[in-house]
Amino acid sequence: MSLIKKSQDISPPVLEENRRTPRDRAGLLSQLENDAPDIRRWAALDLVEFPDTAEVLCAQLAQETQTPVREALLTTLIKIGNPIVVNRLIPLLRSEDAALRNLVIEALQQLPEAVAPHMKEMLRDPDADYRIFSINVLDNLKHPQAPAWLQEVVEKDDNINVCAAAVEVLAEVGSAEVIPALSTLPERFDNDPFMEFCVQTAIRRIQGNGNRI
Amino acid sequence: MNSPAAPTISEEEFQKFRDFFYRKTGIYFEENKRYFVDKRLIERIKATDNETFRNYFVMLRFETSGKELQQLINLMTVNETYFFREEYQFTCLVKSVLADILPRKRCGEPIRIWSIPSSSGEEPYSLAIYLLEYWPQVNAYDIELIASDIDTEILKKARQGRYDQRSISHLPAHLLHKHFTTTANGAYQISDDLRNSIDFTQVNITDLNQMRIYRNFDVVFCRNLLIYFDDTSRRIAAEALFNALRPGGFICLGHSESMSRITPLFKIRKFPEAIIYQKPLR
Known part of the structure; x- marks a missing residue:
């Protein structure tokens, strides 16, 4: 009883893995449709070895209701991270399911190079909500063009909520070049007090007062 | 000029x-x-x-x-490790967490506890000491303590179990006296009994294949690791930790870390001593 030790070596495994079913492509795709969420979840995780299944995984994500399975699908899709994944995830930003949308935003944020070719089109979409979700992607996208895309929103978009979302992100990622565009923004919305507040806050943040070394 | x-x-x-x-x-x-x-x-x-x-x-x-x-x-971040660091989590383990786990244990089934990253061993040895000293039922159960790190050099140091004054400075004197001896050059050598009570293994938590063998843990201590990962690696590691736990198993993160900010896979459990995360039973 009490503390027991099994092995004497650093490297060998503590336990032998025991898989109940083969993990081949066809078998995993079949398990992705299984009624048991745990089996679907493991299939989703193991399909990372088969990047050509990205389309199926995205389709499953769109219809999956169980959180652990969704999370596994998303982890695998981020790891695959190819253009097919991004092409299939972007339309899911139109989903009525807020949890799914948030997952998609999180995934797209982690795939900056694959997302970049789509961003201009996303920001010009007729649906204002969709444009806001696209700005949410930019909120944590490591791409050098992000400030320029947001500046274009501030200069051209005619929806106050879309512009406010862009201003909020620019407060973090913007530089002095965007200040003129920000300064004229309240006028475009009849000097709306909310927009004025957003813009002033953003400009203060962007300007800072850091000395040069 | x-x-x-x-x-x-x-x-x-x-x-x-x-x-x-x-x-x-x-x-x-x-x-x-x-x-x-x-x-x-x-x-x-x-x-x-x-x-x-x-x-x-x-x-x-x-x-x-x-x-x-x-x-x-x-x-x-204060990137240091020492014995009994964030002790309230060890207290939570012996006062609350193990009591929650025991009703789900079959007769003779061991309690499995994992420390990752183990670094130079202060955390897993602290766990061993805490269990032996402060858990009254320690002799009624088999307890497997596994300690893992990605760094094989630090694992060698952990297995050696030799520490300086800074590492042991938070240990009560009677426990230091009981579980350590002083070496000729003033270091503190942990007892062979404790050294032999822990399995040290090398693993990369973000490697799905390496992680497949780490299963059925009741409690995982994964403190101050996830904050060093980027978003993708953090998500992969969270999945790996979920896989490593039994349903109903617990995970302790560092005091500044939040699993809820990484994934909704775990639920929050508030115990008198600490707030920690739990893999849902179903």
């Missing part, structure tokens, strides 16, 4: 940095940490040959590799 002016961080810049750093790490700096934060930020601004905070922040924000963010996290 005058030497260049020392850089400063304005209030607005501090707030901008604070928001960004919080989002990336879950660590929030109050105003009274201004000096601490400014000093380290300025150090990194200089080290990266940036002229201003603004330039440095752009680099930090958009750097694809995330290396500078890692450097900064290293500087901003």
Whole structure:
């Protein structure tokens, strides 16, 4: 009883893995449709070895209701991270399911190079909500063009909520070049007090007062 | 010629940095940490040959590799380990968590506890000592303690179990006396009984294949590891930890870390001694 030790070596495994079913492509795709969420979840995780299944995984994500399975699908899709994944995830930003949308935003944020070719089109979409979700992607996208895309929103978009979302992100990622565009923004919305507040806050943040070394 | 002016961080810049750093790490700096934060930020601004905070922040924000963010996290966090660090979690283990786990144990089934990253061993040995000293039922159950790290050199040090004064400074004197001997050069050598009670293994938590063998743990201590990962690696590690736990198993993170910010896979359990995360039973 009490503390027991099994092995004497650093490297060998503590336990032998025991898989109940083969993990081949066809078998995993079949398990992705299984009624048991745990089996679907493991299939989703193991399909990372088969990047050509990205389309199926995205389709499953769109219809999956169980959180652990969704999370596994998303982890695998981020790891695959190819253009097919991004092409299939972007339309899911139109989903009525807020949890799914948030997952998609999180995934797209982690795939900056694959997302970049789509961003201009996303920001010009007729649906204002969709444009806001696209700005949410930019909120944590490591791409050098992000400030320029947001500046274009501030200069051209005619929806106050879309512009406010862009201003909020620019407060973090913007530089002095965007200040003129920000300064004229309240006028475009009849000097709306909310927009004025957003813009002033953003400009203060962007300007800072850091000395040069 | 005058030497260049020392850089400063304005209030607005501090707030901008604070928001960004919080989002990336879950660590929030109050105003009274201004000096601490400014000093380290300025150090990194200089080290990266940036002229201003603004330039440095752009680099930090958009750097694809995330290396500078890692450097900064290293500087901003107390990156040290010692015996009984964040002791309230060990107290929670022996007073609350094990009592929650035991009803689900079949007769003769061991309790499995995992320390990752084990670093030089202070955490897993602390767990062993805590269980032996403060859990009244310790002799009624088999307990498997597994300690893992990605670094084989640090694992060798952990297995050796030899520590300096700083490592043992938070240990009560009677426990130090009971479980350690002093070596000729003034180091503290942990007892062979304790050294032989822990399995040390090498693993990369983000490697799905390596992680397949780590299963059926009742409790995982994974403290101050996830904050060093980028978003993708953090998500992969969270999945791996979920896989490693039994249903109903618990995970303890560092005090500044939040699993809820990474994944909804775990639920929060509030015990009198600590708030920790649990894999749902179903």
